Amino acid sequence: MIGRLNHVAIAVPDLAAAIATYRDTLGARVSDIVPQPDHGVNTVFVELPNTKIELLGALGAGSPIVKFLERNPEGGIHHLCYEVEDILVARDRLLAAGARVLGSGEPRLGAHGKPVLFLHPKDFLGTLVELEQA
Ligand SMILES: CC[C@@H](C(=O)O)C(=O)SCCNC(=O)CCNC(=O)[C@H](O)C(C)(C)COP(=O)(O)OP(=O)(O)OC[C@H]1O[C@@H](n2cnc3c(N)ncnc32)[C@H](O)[C@@H]1OP(=O)(O)O
Numbered sequence: 001m002i003g004r005l006n007h008v009a010i011a012v013p014d015l016a017a018a019i020a021t022y023r024d025t026l027g028a029r030v031s032d033i034v035p036q037p038d039h040g041v042n043t044v045f046v047e048l049p050n051t052k053i054e055l056l057g058a059l060g061a062g063s064p065i066v067k068f069l070e071r072n073p074e075g076g077i078h079h080l081c082y083e084v085e086d087i088l089v090a091r092d093r094l095l096a097a098g099a100r101v102l103g104s105g106e107p108r109l110g111a112h113g114k115p116v117l118f119l120h121p122k123d124f125l126g127t128l129v130e131l132e133q134a
């Protein structure tokens with residue numbers, strides 16, 4: 001059901017410092033900072049030949065990454081995003097298998113303007129999973 005690895009997300013306490021690390025130290029192509037108010041995060045995408053890195057900074061007090069950053073003050077890998085052909089078919093198959101779909105269970109538009117859903121990390125080997133419709 002899952003296809004390409006769309007991105008690996010890293011939550012960071014300081015987005016400017018994270019940009020400098022990827023752009024200046026690692027020599028990667030890095031996007032501008034884009035606020036994602038519907039998701040409570042600021043995003044930066046690092047373009048790699050075979051996938052992307054999503055750098056996440058907290059946006060607002062209710063940001064979903066605040067607790068994660070409290071537990072990981074230096075930052076850390078926050079989620080993996082896999083592409084699926086049909087997100088509603090994928091969601092219903094996962095629900096039938098007993099997996100927990102986070103939030104309302106309805107897809108929302110993600111950073112690429114495509115529908116996304118999140119799956120509980122406790123159901124997927126301790127890793128938060130994002131699904132994005134290809
Ligand atoms: C920009 C849009 C989009 C895109 O297109 O790319 C994005 O990527 S948005 C990214 C941010 N959005 C989200 O993360 C939305 C989904 N997340 C959530 O609903 C919550 O963050 C969460 C995963 C349910 C966690 O809730 P929270 O309240 O922050 O923490 P808890 O204390 O309730 O955690 C419970 C349990 O789960 C462990 N945990 C939490 N987050 C992670 C994680 N990222 N990876 C692995 N494990 C995680 C946490 O440690 C707790 O475990 P125990 O202590 O053992 O109970």
Ligand SMILES: [Co+2]
Pocket residue numbers: 007009054079081130
């Ligand atoms: Co993401």
